[in-house]
Amino acid sequence: MRKSIATVSLSGTLAEKLTAIAGAGFDGVEIFENDLLASPLSPEEVRARAADLGLSIDLYQPFRDFEAVPADVLDRNLRRAEHKFDVMERLGSTRLLVCSSVSPDAVDDDALAAEQLRLLAERAAEHGIRIAYEALAWGRHVNEYLHAWRIARMADHPSLGVCLDSFHILSRGSDPGGIEAIPGEKIFFLQLADAPLLAMDVLQWSRHYRCFPGQGGFDLAGLVAHVLRAGYSGPLSLEVFNDVFRQADTARTAVDAMRSLIALEESVARRLPQAAALPVPPRPVVPTGFAFAELAVAGGDEVGALLRALGLARTGVHGGKPVELWEQGQARILLNAGEPAEDPSLAAIGLETPDPAGSVKRAQSLLSPTLPRRRAPHDAPLDSVAAPDGTALFFCRTAQPDHTSWTDDFTGASVEPAPGEITHIDHVALTQPWHHFDEASLFYRSVLGLRPQESLELADPYGLLRSRAMTNSDGTVRIALNVAYVGSHASHPDVSWQHVALASRDIIATARRLHALGGVLLPIPGNYYDDLEARHDLGPERHRMLRELGLLYDRDARGEFLHLYTVTVGRVFFEIVQRIGGYDGYGAQNAPIRLAAQHATADR
Known part of the structure; x- marks a missing residue:
């Protein structure tokens, strides 16, 4: 029409x-x-x-x-x-x-x-x-x-x-x-x-x-x-x-x-199947998981130290670019020192897809052309499109017998990844420019076939954070879109934090290890735990453990959620999460606590 x-x-x-x-x-x-x-x-x-x-x-x-x-x-x-x-x-x-x-x-x-x-x-x-x-x-x-x-x-x-x-x-x-x-x-x-x-x-x-x-x-x-x-x-x-x-x-x-x-x-x-005159684009190829999250780093020492503390190991270096691969389990983080960035920031996301070519065709039909990319003859054929906030989205098939894997571009591992609690990327959170929020919702819905969740408004000490999650049907891909309506603040006049959430099979063990290292975790105020005890009767031992380790807690009708946050490096911080039962949220009620703690840390 x-x-x-x-x-x-x-x-x-x-x-x-x-x-x-x-x-x-x-x-x-x-x-x-x-x-x-x-x-x-x-x-x-x-x-x-x-x-x-x-x-x-x-x-x-x-x-x-x-x-x-x-x-x-x-x-x-x-x-x-x-x-x-x-x-x-x-x-x-x-x-x-x-x-x-x-x-x-x-x-x-x-x-x-x-x-x-x-x-x-x-x-x-x-x-x-x-x-x-x-x-x-x-x-x-x-x-x-x-x-x-x-x-x-x-x-x-x-x-x-x-x-x-x-x-x-x-x-x-x-x-x-x-x-x-x-x-x-x-x-x-x-x-x-x-x-x-x-x-x-x-x-x-x-x-x-x-x-x-x-x-x-x-x-x-x-x-x-x-x-x-x-x-x-x-x-x-x-x-x-x-x-x-x-x-x-x-x-x-x-x-x-x-x-x-x-x-x-x-x-x-x-x-309306009889409406044959309506042009129909190629069907969406819904991503099935995260292949990697790529951080642009001017110098990767500070971020690398944080990844090492989290248990990831540097397993390879790209053959032709200043990019390092860090891994634990199926969680993969790339540190790219070749991207211009004053502060570390989340520059790209690799999405697992059963049909990379089909994903590209779908994106092009929805007016999202592929991004130009410098590629050596031996590099894996990876195509990407730009999300509304500028994040590059790569379409990947990792370690599949019938498909060239992007991981083959990385050689010379310094160490083998040691077994640990981290299993995979649970979700990523991208802060959008305020005027791109609706555009981003439509982009992830139409181009990638993700489902929009309820839009939430969360209190920030200096304004408001609006958030909407986009997910696939089984929750293996979760992308939280945030926009911060925050007034001028001496420490952070432009609050555009991004984060990568890593899933842990034993977050208590992860928290104990990070707590022992010191200086890694975002400090959570004691008042939060006083209120948590009033809201949930988890037993004295469990409440004491959560308080001591800086763990936050949430629950819904299907299960429980434990999570913690690292300190922020540049624009980026990490979240460690463990979903117990069928919990399907993101601990949204704890976000105002996290935001206040980040502002307080930035003031120091």
Whole structure:
């Protein structure tokens, strides 16, 4: 299907928006009136610019507060409309969005509304324009899409139909199944927006918190399936009011928007197999585990000492690059001294996949091209893509008989990895730039096929940490996406900590060893353990042991969770975890304790 987007969804000038929209591969655009009014370009110049970029102008919007008004107000409204029609003719746009009225002048009279909308449609038809009537969720008298359709049907004019907006329908909890009762030719336009499920005033929710499909909690695939069953053949168009998007990079947001529509079409095709016209990208190849985590280090001595304390051993050095391989069990950490980094940081993640080539094709189809990589002829063929925060994601098959393993690039092990408690990488946590959080959620969901978990907001002493985990079905891949809304702080004006969580089969033994070394563990305040004793009756011996070793504790309905944190080196620290039973979380209630302790340590 053709794809369109409203200019209000992006930041920048109208000219910048058009360029970004075309660059992302859209077919058309909705011109939001404010963008045109603020532009130095005339309507003719906008029309020419759009045409040069290969964009059709699919809709001009919005026209407000028209119907069901007294005669004198109607005359003024028709005068306004004629001016809009003239502008639209100059733009080359043939559809006008008319929102249901919120004016105190409007009366609750469907027959009058239909009569006046028919008059508007007659005037529009003289200019070759069609009217798409939309029920605003906060409309004064018309706020349900089927109500808008009843009025349009009553008006009975070929140039009058409805615009269906997913936010206005789903935010009110309306059943989208009724869409199938509307003839497809009378659905003049379809606008799509997702949104997080929030309990708040619907107008504020709409104006500030809409997002692209797949970034919120609405069932957009189900709604689009109903629209297609009704016979709609127009574009899928995004109309997203979002404070973050209005500040983010225009071109990047446009690509994110297109990615969301590609993924949405795929979801609709699963619901509606007969929709053969919908292009379907290659199926996601869901990663099955972590092959490695790579840290960029200016000098690896401090991080290497921390890894050695954790029990990992340096088992190899890359044949052509300043990269070391550290291992214990299936936990592998690469230290890359060739990457530019003022402080140690998490630069790349290796993901185990049964089909690396398929993973690459999937990423490319979702507008995530492979990253350029310097590779010697004998190096393993590893491809990677960039996550929204810049972390490189490599697609790997480690030590498989039928596939070249990336570990073969490392030779000259200084020592063999000794048996220990560390078994594998449990999860990684990546701090996102604040304006990339929704983009990251969509990226990991659509490109990698991971499942988004509940979004959490956690207290930081100087602000707020927002966190959302993305996982595969069996929990062998867990990626926590964090964004820190933290004010200026003398020790850490930019809190962008990242961490790698290593699983231990015996975290008590690990904790005893690290405690004996001294200077490795993040100190946890005694008040935490006083409260822990009040919340959980674990027995005096266990409580004493947790306190002495600096272990934190959590539980859910399926099991228990023990974990500890190391000191931070640069931007990176390590977490050691042990999941007991079927525990599936991350100890989120302990995160504020960890954050406070990290700030306190940084102050020293």
